[in-house]
Amino acid sequence: MNLEGCPTVYLLASRRNGTLYVGVTSDLMGRIHKHREGLLPGFTRDYGVKRLVWFEPHATMEDAILREKRIKKWNRAWKLELIEKSNPDWNDLSESFGFKPLG
Template sequence: MEKQPVVYLLASGRNGTLYVGVTSDLICRIWQHRNHVVPGFTRRHGVTQLVWYELHGTMEAAITREKQLKKWNRAWKVRLIEESNPYWRDLWFTIMG
């Protein structure tokens, strides 16, 4: 998954605080969130669990999708997560192999 544009959703727990992000290196970025490397929202709110992600062909497409999801209400984001991850499993372990 190296240098692959990705939009992702993190959560502090099931039905907890949500965060929408975009990156070209999902493993590195999620590691940064999990280890509180970068100060900001996710560190302040303990948002470290990867609960959803979506691959894109270009960074432009990923950024467009991220902006779209940031405008969504919480119920829509929860539904999106639960369509593919109904138990809110932390997908970090899946992407790490």
């Protein structure tokens, strides 16, 4: 799947059932690299949230931002359900894009 330049909403987790982060980007691979390397100051770096557990491509950035805002308002149980529908084992999906396993 080529996501280059594709507006994408994504969920990161620190571990299974751990701390969650919802984000949006038009460069998922670049953003994941920055999260994994701790290059983005703030929440994800402070809490070690690096594991890509869910993502959803969109046709436009406007659609992606709207979806991100909606998901951010959801309660935790809904977010967990969203992840577990497509990734019940909480695998780090970034590995399927060539990233090395997290230590």
